[in-house]
Amino acid sequence: MGKSLFEKVWEAHSVRQLANGQTQLLIGTHLIHEVTSPQAFGMLRDKGIPVRFPHRTFATVDHIVPTDEKSEPFSDALADAMIKEIRRNCEQHGITFFDLASGKQGIVHIVGPEQGITQPGTTIACGDSHTSTHGAFGAIAFGIGTSQVRDVLATQTIALNRLKVRRINVEGKLGPGVYAKDVILHIIRLLGTQGGTGFAYEYAGSVFDNFTMEERMTVCNMSIEGGARVGYVNPDPTTFDYLKGRPYAPKGADWDAAVERWSSFASDPDCAYDDVVTIRAESIAPTVTWGITPGQAIFINENIPAAENAKDAAEKASIEEALEHMHFIGDTPILGTPIDVAFLGSCTNGRLSDLQEVAQYLRGRKVADNVKAIVVPGSQGVSMIAEQMGLDKIYKDAGFEWRGAGCSMCLAMNPDKLIGDQLCASSSNRNFKGRQGSPTGRTLLMSPLMVAAAAVEGKVADAREVFSVHEKQTALA
């Protein structure tokens, strides 16, 4: 019997079994950012323990970086202290740091792939739950806590329980105007926000075979919203084409050897899965969240659920809580709900193809009055290429603010925040209460093109109609 990618990578990185039955797992690639690492360096300093493999840790700043200030010190003294701290820690320990002046800074889950640091058949950890993004390359990548960041720095390993593997096939062809974001929102809606607990998700089927790397990353990114700590796609020529020539990718003869090795990690056709789910691509429509968990999602033409139709008391309570926070009424359409803010960015949908896809429809259109619209490229690399292509001009002409790279309004640790109970159409990944910086702020998760449609119309709209999307155009054409 064959093995899944998960089993192969796990076995190649298992160091030994620990007394409590957990595995001591080697973390080949460690990514750090300013929010969850300073305390870990502090713990090492207290104990006098050095960093074991400094060349396998890579750092950037993303969460606290202002997107409209270019120079330090930042006006927010706490943010300023945090960037200085990570800079100091990296210098002290000899860790590569993609600092603001490097031209490579950005959201950690965008920078890793962009630099070719994220590679198939590897283990990747970062003190951030959206580390699952890197699984798009056929890596086992997961978020860890700060004590585990300490463990990786000190030993390049962590203690972990082995996961089960659920294969999720999406077969067929997505309709025009239906995107990777809709696929993952739909998967979470079907399987629930806890459905993935204890599982790694292996995404497969013709939809994933045909997806670009950036689309695969969008889906893997939100595995954690479905409760799965890890999500991955088997590596294939699409993966290798993406990596070829990137700064940290192997070169020359090493490249050929690497491709051969990487291919060997793909799941064997006869391997066993703990669970298999198959979804028809044609059944997925543009999807929007209406509530306060990513699983509270509906197709754009559906009505918001009503508490009285809940299947049990727990669901009834959660619908009621969500409706109250969102100021929505059950059994009414989501279509036409006025919005205040449109946010295009984040590690889910802040990549070049996202910005390109929207720009081709946005040309000549205008953001509605009363809507504040911002676009935040996921990295300096993304913004540089986008600007070379003139995308910034298209966005600015349409009335979007074009910002510097960072996490921005995805979680509002920088100055980009909702105010009061503003309603935001957002291409990010979490709609929890207070997530976008105001305790009473409200978030609707959707694809980038749906965000643009809402921005243009001033209300939740079907992007397929707003932009007359017929045949799916390829972003990179």
Added chain:
Amino acid sequence: MASDPIKKVSGRAVFVAGDDIDTDRIIPARFMKCITFDGLGDYLFYDVRKTEKGEDKPHNLNDPKFAGASILISGNNFGCGSSREHAPQAIMRAGFNAVIAGSFAEIFFGNSTNLGIVCACASDADRKQLVATIEAEPSTEVTIDVVNQQIQFGQYSIPFEIKPGAKDSFLSGSYDPLDELLEGASSVDAVVSQLAYMQGA
């Protein structure tokens, strides 16, 4: 850092209602602008406890009846959302040693276990009994017996689930794995030598 074994946790308890309580709720992101975890306890559940002006709202965690509680009770899927250890750190620094919930999000469970916070899963019916008891009599002493997987309060005793690995680590005092991981250094080198991408400066 072998720590002292944790065989039982006792204290008064407080109930924070709701399923799917995410880490943004436990500690809003804006309070994560810090380079140490000291002081995070003050911001635990900040947005549900305080008005925008920083005044107390009616909430069990503000209620003097429950002051000094060291066990937190909540609903299903507690701690979902981000991997931030700021959440269990805030819980610990606000004086809690244990959380009793219907279920826990995986990363939160792992982070809490590493810190020595006991995360116990009890059924909806049993938690209802527990909550009713402490709300009627907030001074009730609640004891989580890790060895026998029972929670005792008043005349009641209810069972709870905990991952065997976590239970073992509490009982042996090895819930912080760093020492054991450091001991594996030579085995780590052996694995590293087999992996092409780990080579180099």
